[in-house]
Amino acid sequence: MFIAPSYIQQELKAIDPLLFCVWNSRKKRWQIRLWKIAYPMKHYLNDYYFWLKKSRLCHTLCVRNDEYRDVGFRRLDIRAIRIIQESRWNQENPDILAKEVDDHNEKMQLDAIKEEEAISRDCGKRLYHYLQRPTVYLGGN
Known part of the structure; x- marks a missing residue:
């Protein structure tokens, strides 16, 4: 289980404490997801099926190489933050x-x-x- 670096986690916590960035090993990409539960624990991230069921995808955060494979992740820009906020707003309303x-x-x-x-x-x-x-x-x- 790969968890994103601390600076991405801090940017996500500033937007919403229920957001997290995780490496999806099945789809081979970094994903920003939103917890559906109110108080998530850190050890929940170790269980793939648990966080897959208890969270929903907000944004895919990746940099692709020539063969269209994810090789890393880019910094959160204004566009990505706006997409995440709108996704969060749409879920609430x-x-x-x-x-x-x-x-x-x-x-x-x-x-x-x-x-x-x-x-x-x-x-x-x-x-x-x-x-x-x-x-x-x-x-x-």
Whole structure:
């Protein structure tokens, strides 16, 4: 079990005391995870299945080489910290997140309806103008 260096642990503790960085040996990468339990003990990190069940993934923190393998981890930048904070906020506010998803879906449906109306309106205009053209008969009875 590999645990991240102390400076990464300190940065994570400053964001939230329930965050930790650990090496996932199955996926071969460094992961920042969030405990689902209120008071985690340090020895919980020794049991792979325990921390896998009792925590959830927030962010993958890795540097990859040419063969796309993780060879280390990068420092926490502003983007990574923002992702972690948003992930934490989304976990605390699932009803707000569900409302945002519903609003987005409703907006997408309204946009689709407006697009269908615009297409049918355009087809109606074209048909009207086509019917208004004078017809020319080239002979016949």
